[in-house]
Amino acid sequence: MNLHLNNILKDIKKDGVQAYLLTQFTNIEYISGYKPTSFAFCILKENPIIYVSGMDMEIANRDSTIEVKQYESYDLMIKELKEEGIKNLAIEPTLPYSTYARFKDDFEISDKSYVDKQRMIKTPSEIEKITKATEIAQKSFLQLDILNNNGTEREVAFNLVRYMIDNGASKESFETIVTSGANSSLPHAIPEAKKLERPILIDWGAIFKGYCSDNTRTIVYAESQQEIWDIVAEAHDKAIKSVKVGMKCCEVDKVARDIIAEYGYGDNYIHSTGHSLGLNIHETPGFSARDETVIEKGMVITVEPGIYLEGKFGVRLEDTVIISKKANVIGDLPLNIE
Template sequence: MVKKNFDGILLTQFNNIKYISNYYPTSSAICLFKENPVIYTTAMDKELADETSLIEVKELKSISDLKKVFKEESLKKIAIEGNLPISYYKKLEGSKSKNEKWELAIENFLEKERMIKSPNEIEKIRNATNIAHKSFEELVIREKQEKRFTDWEIAYELGYLMRNNGASEESFETIVATDKNSSLPHAPMGNKKLGNIILMDWGAKYNGYCSDTSRTMIEDNDKKQKEIFDIVFEAYKKSIKGTKSGVKTCEIDNIARSVISGYGYKDKFIHSTGHSLGLNIHETPSISTQDGTVLEENMVITIEPGIYLEGEFGVRIEDTVIVGKNGVEVIGKLPHEI
């Protein structure tokens, strides 16, 4: 901020406010992060903010009132988030008189700051992952498959188990894809009975932090499923081996993509190799062709190559890893072949 001559940052994303203050809003809130940061919140949230925030809290009746703060504290250049609601932006810009010189400019200071996880953050992600994995094991998916449970029943029970084991909620809507539906990376559930292949993607949230895991349960005697599973697993293992600080994220993506392309399935790997996570399930950086971010120690990312054969089935294997100087630590010990 100092290098770019900014006087403050205006934050409205709930997880950015949580990251700065420990307070997670339930209604509209704004954090003006400066030398003496302040959270402005509604009367409805004021008590909660007072109880949980580590920084000063004030009530704000109108977003237009912020211009008084800008003027009183001589704030001339203020950073805003790229996804600041346009209604907020218009109110702020519309409230500026001709004599006022302050300006708003989009910057991603917080997103860059959040890329490197503190030991406390890593511990929360580790706990979230352990909860998710323990719950999956308690689900005993193969028994549910034999009894022909539905995708909806599996997702519901897994959500209950994760909460019972200490999660506040799921990190995202659980994916349970079976048979042809598994060729859809983000398959919607349709109350389908479990067939001979199941692709699951799930996560738990613990103290605000997310986990993310995918496993694919194939039919033992299906040669095509085994072939695709082995290719994806090879891409997964080689990507894990090549991940360490100093390597660009696009290089990790290229490792996975090269393995899959080498077997003739280049066009069947239709998403990035992974992403960062933390308070959000998807954070910066992305492990993709277009992202040249250099990995640093204590970044936390997923590795999740996949192959999707339209109208047939799909396979994805995913774990969350902590980037280290000479490699990674895979969080959890959930088997890949189930």
């Protein structure tokens, strides 16, 4: 039995939970090695099992370290669970209401984050994959020759993805953001078919063996842009330097937020300072004002302060850090691209 599964079964037992239902694809992949393509119900219990869509039986048999069985109906699945004497069932907080509704009359339901909790601490092998994904993404970024690029936002985004795939990524880890000029004040801007203006903000990442990377660089020109860039860089650097095992996540957010506020841009920092990543691009915990999670060795979290001046421009600078005693930035791409 694999280590992840073993740890989770221990947590379940401690809580007196008899069975834990997983439907999130990356949670099932994390536990079993099999990533559903259609739907699946993974039930962690004394004898773990995955009910798999008929479409997926071939890959589930090939990839899963847990017993798989073809899904037939909710009724049959519920009947089989009840026959094993299962009365209480834990679910993921993300389970769709309509799926919850199928189980709620037959079981005592509680929502639990056992797998998310386990996924917070990355194994050396997971860290290796995230590191490789980051290296591929950063190398590809440098191939863009961004300072001499005459293409459109969309073309640059497309080339970046092509380079990442050429360099060994399976795909981008989220929709690549290449935004420029006034659009850069939108944190989640969609690349447009317009020539690059200035400043240029690029937020991008690769997936390598299922694991994500995430970086942002902003290239500024005018002096007014450089001033903002310097503040964001200070927030970025000092937030990273502040990280220590045992601190709370919200304290790191506060470091970045206070610096930006001191310069008078508090209202222009409109998102959190960072999020964990792994099999998903957004995982818990995050460096946000509300996250009281204690920082532990093995967490992998982004640090990405930004200042957004509506209608003018935005600056964001992002690196991903691995927590050992302190925070170590992954990769060696300079903040300042020139």
